[in-house]
Amino acid sequence: MEPNGLAESFQARFGPRIRATRIDEIRSNLGIYSYPVIWFEIDREILHEAVAHLITFQFPHLATISGRDLGGELELCYHFSIGYGQRRGEQSVNFRFTVPKADPKVRSICDLIPGALTAEREKIEFLGVEFEGIPDSRNIFLPYDMEGHPWRKDAAGVKGTWLE
Amino acid sequence: MxxxxxxxxxxxxxxxxxxxxxxxxxxxxxxxxxxxxxxxxxxxxxxxxHRGLEVLGMKRNPLQTLYLAERLCGICSVSHLITFSRAVENALGIAVPPRAEYIRVIIAELERIHSHILWAGVAAHELGFDTLLHLTWRVREQVMDILELLTGNRVNYALVTIGGVRRDITREQEPLVRQALRYYKDLLEMLVDAFLHDPTIELRTRDVGVLSYKDALELMAVGPTARASGVKKDIRVDQPYLAYPALELEPITPDLFRPEVHGDVYDKIIVRLLEVEQSIGLIEQALEKMPEGEIGRATKEEMTELLVQIKKREGEGIGRHEAPRGELFHYIRFQRDSEIPILWKVKCPTYSNLMSYRPMFQGAxxxxxxxxxxxxxxxxxxxxxxxxxxxxxxxxxxxxxxxxxxxxxxxxxxx
Structure with a gap:
């Protein structure tokens, strides 16, 4: 699959709900090869459909989900890749979107990709994102009873009582 | 009810x-x-x-974070450094001299040899073969010595930096590396014999801890864990980086040794032992093909210049590396007028392999x-x-x- 073809397929399927597309060509320093990294800025509503559309090409590999606090909003970026298993065939595909802090709801993709659970649970505890339809929403890396979300800029820090 | x-x-x-x-x-x-x-x-x-290292990295410049990144893991420390450097280089468009790319490959593959042999020893110990544990850890010393010779350290080599490596491999060092590779080549037959032709090891590991192809794919398994189940994920082949595009390699799956893929512990031993052989071949190829030339910048003045460049530019980049345990992933993003990244996300192989435990344990x-x-x-x-x-x-x-x-x-x- 050509990176341009992949980007066009997504644009044709989702139209303006894909807000921006960027394709970075990462060149090998030996000068003999390059691979594409595709960045999609999307509406959060189409995430689930976009991942389902990606699965029609190949069952994708999800590295992880990265996220940060923008102040009033939370930004999430899903780092996928497809084309593994073929020599020099893998390309990275990233979906990025923001959700308001007042309503941090995102549809879980665990029904499509069961292996996304660790990454989603990590975003729940560290950023306070709410995933709808997630099979297990407990903390994973942080204690089960921990309050607050450490990656939020307004996080209050460690309470004195936790250290006792 | x-x-x-x-x-x-x-x-x-x-x-x-x-x-x-x-x-x-x-x-x-x-x-x-x-x-x-x-x-x-x-x-x-x-x-x-959990030490919150990503947050610490978002309070420092990337040159300071190099030391932090290397200490994310003690066994595969150069893997984190390579991945972090590649993320920064991809984000800001920093070129790396070809010779440095070859040196990175050599160190990464030496690290794979020591990590897989270490694992083989641990596996032998878990099964009750302590003589084999002591034997494997004894022979691992040779690769540790070579790493010390090339970098000055047995662990945390501090060799890779943004835009290159800090030390060259000299003409005098090359024969010693080749000698160590010969040592492992001769030894490999014995290791394969001790692990894969031993009836008791086979009884203890055949059809134990089975991860099916479907589960490995859906649960995002990476590295030898995925390949032992027949999922051909190997970033060195799929999306080659460093000097890997110039080297010959194929993903290792258990069917290269036995006709069927079971996805059990035995298959994982096969994959790791065959990967030791593969790494030896890769280092030989790299030594053969490595060009003369620059290895990157490392002086104080050059580092200051690099920081100024980082501050001027903006961008985001992904670094991926096939570490001994599987895919290592770093994502970094910079804003203009700041050398401090606004986001640094690290994903190590065990994070991806964690979910594979459940099907492996069921029925054990x-x-x-x-x-x-x-x-x-x-x-x-x-x-x-x-x-x-x-x-x-x-x-x-x-x-x-x-x-x-x-x-x-x-x-x-x-x-």
Whole structure:
């Protein structure tokens, strides 16, 4: 699959709900090869459909989900890749979107990709994102009873009582 | 019957294992539901040593974070450094001299050799073959010596930097590296014989800890764990980086050794031992093809200049590397007028392989728990304690008791 073809397929399927597309060509320093990294800025509503559309090409590999606090909003970026298993065939595909802090709801993709659970649970505890339809929403890396979300800029820090 | 009544009527015990010793790099807590000797289900809780390093990295410039990134992991420290450097280089468009790319490959593959041999020793210990443990760890010393010769350190080599490497491989060092490679080539036959042609090891590992192709794919398994189930994910082949595009290699799957892929612990041993052979070949190719020339910048003035460049530019980049345990992933993003990244996300291989534990444990025996925990190579073969609850009474099992159970099974099989 050509990176341009992949980007066009997504644009044709989702139209303006894909807000921006960027394709970075990462060149090998030996000068003999390059691979594409595709960045999609999307509406959060189409995430689930976009991942389902990606699965029609190949069952994708999800590295992880990265996220940060923008102040009033939370930004999430899903780092996928497809084309593994073929020599020099893998390309990275990233979906990025923001959700308001007042309503941090995102549809879980665990029904499509069961292996996304660790990454989603990590975003729940560290950023306070709410995933709808997630099979297990407990903390994973942080204690089960921990309050607050450490990656939020307004996080209050460690309470004195936790250290006792 | 309500759910609560069903829960009360259940006949299995719950055994928590871990969290492990805090000084070890990957403490995990396992909670096993058991029906007699058989594992029904398992729940895994990581995070006992979460140090918040990503947040620390977002308060420092990338040159300071180099030292932090290297210390994310003690066994595969150069992997983190390569991945972090590549993320920064991709984000800001920094070129790396070809010779430095070859040197990075050589160090990364030497690290794979030492990591896989270390794992083989751990696996032997879990199964009760302590002579094999001491043998494998003894022969591992040779590669540690070579790493020390090339970089000055046995671990945390401080060799890779943004835009290159800090030390060259000299003409005098090359023959010593080749000599070590010959040593491992000669040894490999013996290691394959000791592990893969031993009937007791085969009895203990065949069809134990099975991860099906479908589960490996859907649960995002990476590295030898995925390849042992037949999923051909290897970033060095799929999306080559460093000097890998110029080198000949194929992903290693167990069917290269035995016709069928089982996805069990035995297959994971096959993949790791064959990868040691593959790494030897890659280092030989790299030494052969390595061009003369620059290796990158490392002086104080050049580093200051690099920081100025980082501050002027903006961008985001992904670094991926096939570490000994699987895909390592770093994502970094910079804003203009700041050398401090606004986002740094690290994803290590065990994070991806964690979910594969569940299908691997289902149906296993208590005595197989140590080898299954070790089989994805999480470096937590150092289980701390086990608490057994029976009839409301708690017994604390030490690691030694659990290992004794595993060894007892091996002795029984040996007859």
């Amino acid at each position: 309500t759910e609560e009544e069903a829960r009360l009527q259940r006949t299995y015990y719950t055994i928590p294992i871990g969290p492990t010793h805090p000084s070890l790099k990957e403490p995990l807590q396992f909670s096993f539901d058991l029906e007699g000797e058989r594992v029904v289900d398992v729940e895994i809780k990581p995070g006992w040593n 025996q208590i005595a197989d728990i140590p080898i299954i925990i070790a089989c994805i190579d999480p470096c937590i073969a150092c289980m701390d304690r086990v608490i057994v609850r029976r009839d409301g009474r708690e017994e604390t099992w030490q690691i030694a008791q659990l290992l004794a159970k595993s060894w007892e099974k091996t002795r029984r099989l040996k007859g």
